Amino acid sequence: MPSPYLPPPPTPRTPRPAPVRAFAPSRRGPVRRAAGALAALLLLAGCAGAGGEGGIGGGGAGTLNVLMVNNPQMVQLQKLTAEHFTEETGIKVEFTVLPENDVRDKIGQDFSNQAGQYDVATISNYEVPIYAANDWLHPLDEHIAGDAAFGQDDILPPVRESLTVDGSVYAEPFYGESSFLMYRMDVFAKKGLTMPARPTWTQVAELAAKADGAEPGMKGICLRGLPGWGEVMAPLTTVVNTFGGTWFEKDWTPGLTSPEFRKATEFYVDLVRKHGQAGAAQSGYAECLNNMTQGRTAMWYDATAGAAGLEAAGSPVKGKVGYVAAPVERTRSSGWLYTWAWGVQKASEKSGDAWKFISWASGRGYERLVGENAGWAAVPAGKRSSTYAIPEYRKEAGAFAEVTREAIAAADPRNPGVQPRPAPGIQFVAIPEFTDLGTRVSQEVSAAIAGRTSVGAALDEGQKLAEKVAGGRR
The missing domain is CATH 3.40.190.10 (Periplasmic binding protein-like II)
Known part of the structure; x- marks a missing residue:
């Protein structure tokens, strides 16, 4: 059983001092064919009820449907969303929170069908190149370009590049790890x-x-x-x-x-x-x-x-x-290198609202919100360079923060x-x-x-x- 006072995040389910090139297979060739085979399997597995209620995007105007893994960082985000994100933007978020194996199955079914039941889902650097090659994800480049406050350049390079395919960004990290x-x-x-x-x-x-x-x-x-x-x-x-x-x-x-x-x-x-x-x-x-x-x-x-x-x-x-x-x-x-990240389903018609949620959940301000509400050791770190310059974080997480940053920076x-x-x-x-x-x-x-x-x-x-x-x- 996990620790009673802080359940563990999902297993990564996983470093080198050289800069990493984009973690991105080509959209053509064996990867594309294998992705197509995976899509066919997922379509068969997920054809019953994958569309859900509400049609494209589900939930109606002003509501986002988010499917995510049930680790403690995500549960913390769920608790903070209504009071902070919804209060600020007016966008309501309906969460579906599942254990890792279950959430992977459900995401695979919904995204492969492009059923649109969920607008945003937690995916990892394992799924991103496969999903992007199969055209299941919204590229986020236009949103990033129009949101200078988000600070894309602040994302640690190995993490950022692991979510980039053929030069386009397809997901933003919630946290990273080595x-x-x-x-x-x-x-x-x-x-x-x-x-x-x-x-x-x-x-x-x-x-x-x-x-x-x-x-x-x-x-x-x-x-x-x-x-x-x-x-x-x-x-x-x-x-x-x-x-x-x-x-x-x-x-x-x-x-x-x-x-x-x-x-x-x-x-x-x-x-x-x-x-x-x-x-x-x-x-x-x-x-x-x-x-x-x-x-x-x-x-x-x-x-x-x-x-x-x-x-x-x-x-x-x-x-x-x-x-x-x-x-x-x-x-x-x-x-190793692993990140839980936010991806937007290509079938969703709410990519604008989805980006607002992602920008908030993966932004610098959210880390400070968590630090002030749950303690700095609980911050979903491992994704931004700026995190390691926050005095409160360095004080609370000083025992492991720099070793973690170095491990991620070295990952290739x-x-x-x-x-x-x-x-x-x-x-x-x-x-x-x-x-x-x-x-x-x-x-x-x-x-x-x-x-x-x-x-x-x-x-x-x-x-x-x-x-x-x-x-x-x-």
């Missing part, structure tokens, strides 16, 4: 352990062994083992990248049975089995956050968004946790490993087929963590699945 390593400074001090500012995974494994049992019931590290392309495969894929592996070579040759992919997976599985949490095969982001909060683990590698929960008012470990860059082996950095979805890739993505491969491929492979890896199969057998099965995807891409 990944890093969190550790109990007090426990390390008591055990005489030193955490490097930029650790290697080899060093992390050594530290996990020494920290294991440092306090009664404490394990050395918590790592996700729960099946899901956005659960265990998110952190594991970053480990694969930095160990020199990849899901696909540039020519779409699958790499799951390569020595590098196997070494990384064996390392991850071995580490969590030896020094990780009990029930690791059923542990995801929420469970690791709870374990870290309750003092049951000395280290945790996961989303930078987790720091807000650890440093929240009332957290038993507030002020006791240190934050360092994502561990590496062969790459300079290895943290085009070049996350040691070899060229056929598609962008750090903790995922930005193709429509990855949701199924990643999930099915994750089930095999989770079984290996549980001891029901070997890593070799898991990756052999994964290679077969990846070969089928590659066959449709070559």
Whole structure:
């Protein structure tokens, strides 16, 4: 279960010092064809009742229908909307708030049908290039050009570019994140352990062994083992990248049975089995956050968004946790890049009102509103350079703010490993087929963590699945 005082944001479901080029496949070729195939599947899945009531845009004039994930930052926004946004603009917002898996399904159905039941929805940098290629989203360029106060240039470049396709912006971030390593400074001090500012995974494994049992019931590290392309495969894929592996070579040759992919997976599985949490095969982001909060683990590698929960008012470990860059082996950095962002459905006839909502929800003023109402650690950060210059935010989030900013700034979805890739993505491969491929492979890896199969057998099965995807891409 998540922490009782601050439920976690959704799992990213996932960094490099070089500037990233636009996270944007071409509108033509394999990506376009795969997007069309995805559209056909979603049309079949969503044909029953996808249109909803109210026709285009739903809800009538002066009302926006917004579909969003149920993380705490979104719930906070829902609470603030009527008193602030609606009061200022006269635009009423009807929210539909769902868990991540459910919201992804519903968004996919509504946007692929262009049913227009929802004007605005939360989508990520995984969906944006696919949805844009299939013409399911309103480009936002004209609205951005007419709204100088929004400050598009203030959006952190990797986040901004991950939502840009062929030079056009298709979504605006609500918050952004990367990944890093969190550790109990007090426990390390008591055990005489030193955490490097930029650790290697080899060093992390050594530290996990020494920290294991440092306090009664404490394990050395918590790592996700729960099946899901956005659960265990998110952190594991970053480990694969930095160990020199990849899901696909540039020519779409699958790499799951390569020595590098196997070494990384064996390392991850071995580490969590030896020094990780009990029930690791059923542990995801929420469970690791709870374990870290309750003092049951000395280290945790996961989303930078987790720091807000650890440093929240009332957290038993507030002020006791240190934050360092994502561990590496062969790459300079290895943290992922993820953002929940606002996209406007192409079928909506309310793009003007939709932009007013997005401009408010992703604007600089909203961050100050949250800081003053809910505390600065609760600000949906990770998207704007200016956030990190706010004195109140730096004071409240000082333990993790700069490490987070550096991790996001270093993220390069085009070049996350040691070899060229056929598609962008750090903790995922930005193709429509990855949701199924990643999930099915994750089930095999989770079984290996549980001891029901070997890593070799898991990756052999994964290679077969990846070969089928590659066959449709070559």
